[in-house]
Amino acid sequence: MGMEPQTLFSVWLFLLGSALGSFLNVVVYRLPRGESIHSPASHCPNCNKPLKPYDNIPILSWLMLGAKCRNCKEPISIRYPLVEFMVAVWFVWMFQLFGLSWEFANFAILGVLLLTVSIVDIDTQLIPDSVLIVGAIIGLAFAFYGDVISISDSLTGGAAMGGTFFLIALIGEKVMKKESMGFGDVKLSLMIGLFIGWKMAFLAIFLSSIFASVIGLAAIGLGKMKFGKPFAFGPFIALGALVSGIWGDRLVNAYLRWAFV
Numbered sequence: 001m002g003m004e005p006q007t008l009f010s011v012w013l014f015l016l017g018s019a020l021g022s023f024l025n026v027v028v029y030r031l032p033r034g035e036s037i038h039s040p041a042s043h044c045p046n047c048n049k050p051l052k053p054y055d056n057i058p059i060l061s062w063l064m065l066g067a068k069c070r071n072c073k074e075p076i077s078i079r080y081p082l083v084e085f086m087v088a089v090w091f092v093w094m095f096q097l098f099g100l101s102w103e104f105a106n107f108a109i110l111g112v113l114l115l116t117v118s119i120v121d122i123d124t125q126l127i128p129d130s131v132l133i134v135g136a137i138i139g140l141a142f143a144f145y146g147d148v149i150s151i152s153d154s155l156t157g158g159a160a161m162g163g164t165f166f167l168i169a170l171i172g173e174k175v176m177k178k179e180s181m182g183f184g185d186v187k188l189s190l191m192i193g194l195f196i197g198w199k200m201a202f203l204a205i206f207l208s209s210i211f212a213s214v215i216g217l218a219a220i221g222l223g224k225m226k227f228g229k230p231f232a233f234g235p236f237i238a239l240g241a242l243v244s245g246i247w248g249d250r251l252v253n254a255y256l257r258w259a260f261v
């Protein structure tokens with residue numbers, strides 16, 4: 001009994017995604033430290049011993065090593081296999097949703113870019129420009145060559161989303177007398193707008209503020225966060241953008257049906 005081509009491709013996407021996730025782990029570690037992302041080869045951050053190829057297999061090596069470095073036995077964070085698993089599942093999920101299409105490519109890649117930015121933002125409260133620039137170029141290229149949104153929709157999306165967050169940042173600064181929202185969030189929003197277009201950009205802004213309020217209040221309630229203390233807003237913008245870009249049409253239709261019965 002042979003495997004269906006669809007299934008075979010999903011398996012390949014899972015492997016590709018986990019490998020890309022493994023690279024992403026290197027990027028989010030080295031980028032904020034100003035280190036080169038291609039050399040030296042992967043090594044243990046504690047004892048600096050280079051990883052053997054069989055200790056560098058996405059997801060599996062972490063399990064086989066029992067979450068410890070083979071050399072110094074320093075615990076290895078669950079974040080490494082988790083990121084690999086997330087990208088792998090994301091690729092397969094997007095393929096199941098969209099088949100082999102521009103939409104698949106658009107959202108598979110946007111997801112990877114946003115995951116990268118979110119992790120660095122959580123770690124350092126900064127959003128790396130280099131990832132945003134690469135993302136903006138890819139987003140524009142998709143709009144230009146692909147069929148998800150037009151190039152004018154992409155440009156208006158970037159302007160609408162970046163512009164709105166710029167205004168929020170400006171007003172926040174005037175009201176709070178200090179930087180409330182980083183300029184990194186403004187640039188991140190601009191990049192997202194290029195991928196999802198202006199309509200979904202506005203929905204993304206709305207959704208990200210809801211996610212931030214709900215999760216922020218829950219975190220304060222659980223004592224994990226203090227009110228008024230700065231937190232990374234990037235991950236919420238990322239979440240809002242993906243939900244709006246991928247499920248926005250369905251969300252809006254469901255809302256309209258519910259509101260006008």
Ligand SMILES: [Zn+2]
Pocket residue numbers: 044045046047048049069070071072073074
């Ligand atoms: Zn080690």
